[in-house]
Amino acid sequence: xxxxxxxxxxxxxxxxxxxxxxxxxxxxxxxxxxxxxxxxxxxxxxxxxxxxxxxxxxxxxxxxxxxxxxxxxxxxxxxxxxxxxxxxxxxxxxxxxxxxxxxxxxxxxxx
Amino acid sequence: xxxxxxxxxxxxxxxxxxxxxxxxxxxxxxxxxxxxxxxxxxxxxxxxxxxxxxxxxxxxxxxxxxxxxxxxxxxxxxxxxxxxxxxxxxxxxxxxxxxxxxxxxxxxxxxxxxxxxxxxxxxxxxxxxxxxxxxxxxxxxxxxxxxxxxxxxxxxxxxxxxxxxx
Numbered sequence: 001x002x003x004x005x006x007x008x009x010x011x012x013x014x015x016x017x018x019x020x021x022x023x024x025x026x027x028x029x030x031x032x033x034x035x036x037x038x039x040x041x042x043x044x045x046x047x048x049x050x051x052x053x054x055x056x057x058x059x060x061x062x063x064x065x066x067x068x069x070x071x072x073x074x075x076x077x078x079x080x081x082x083x084x085x086x087x088x089x090x091x092x093x094x095x096x097x098x099x100x101x102x103x104x105x106x107x108x109x110x111x
Numbered sequence: 112x113x114x115x116x117x118x119x120x121x122x123x124x125x126x127x128x129x130x131x132x133x134x135x136x137x138x139x140x141x142x143x144x145x146x147x148x149x150x151x152x153x154x155x156x157x158x159x160x161x162x163x164x165x166x167x168x169x170x171x172x173x174x175x176x177x178x179x180x181x182x183x184x185x186x187x188x189x190x191x192x193x194x195x196x197x198x199x200x201x202x203x204x205x206x207x208x209x210x211x212x213x214x215x216x217x218x219x220x221x222x223x224x225x226x227x228x229x230x231x232x233x234x235x236x237x238x239x240x241x242x243x244x245x246x247x248x249x250x251x252x253x254x255x256x257x258x259x260x261x262x263x264x265x266x267x268x269x270x271x272x273x274x275x276x277x
Contacts, residue, residue: 001115007227016131067248082264089271095188
């Protein structure tokens with residue numbers, strides 16, 4: 001499978017996430033779109049890792065080139081889990097203060 | 112067209128359609144369920160690439176833990192459907208236009224790049240996605256980031272508890 005197909009798929013998913021962040025006002029949906037963008041990047045990292053692994057296998061059959069990208073994906077998932085727990089706590093606190101999850105209410109820093 | 116290509120196109124179409132459904136559905140619960148479908152499609156892609164460890168971790172961590180957290184928060188808030196605010200039509204149009212321009216620009220750039228021409232992705236072969244090589248790399252070369260990530264989890268837990276108690 002050519003690498004371009006994977007790049008196009010991941011770009012499509014990433015752009016859908018960008019459009020979601022720009023067009024929705026519900027804070028939870030915006031947060032979910034950020035997760036979607038993270039997943040698109042993860043898939044692209046794994047595809048590139050397999051691309052370099054395939055090229056390295058033709059040089060030496062025992063090569064483990066490309067394993068770093070999969071470790072990076074693992075750490076991205078770790079950081080995303082920590083980020084979601086803190087972010088949802090912030091959204092719950094915001095809901096308790098304003099009784100809404102509308103991100104347009106969060107403009108106190110503007111003034 | 113062999114089986115791999117059919118699976119690739121089917122999973123890609125499934126992922127993109129579910130991702131669009133995340134955006135267009137009015138009910139936040141439906142958005143969460145569609146996002147779980149996207150994560151399952153991406154896990155299918157990982158299995159096609161023989162990254163079995165990441166496929167399982169993606170299902171357990173994302174579809175299992177993170178999305179359940181989202182569902183719990185939505186159910187705790189008990190948001191009314193008709194009270195969900197909508198952006199103005201012009202803002203939505205500008206948002207879709209900006210996202211589409213970003214996609215067009217990046218696709219055009221990738222199409223021109225000569226370094227990517229003819230590069231193939233290794234499908235269903237190669238052993239680097241299995242648990243044995245990944246675990247070996249994680250506990251020899253990457254043992255320090257692994258330990259630091261446990262500190263990160265601890266600080267995230269403390270932060271969530273402190274923010275939630277206010």
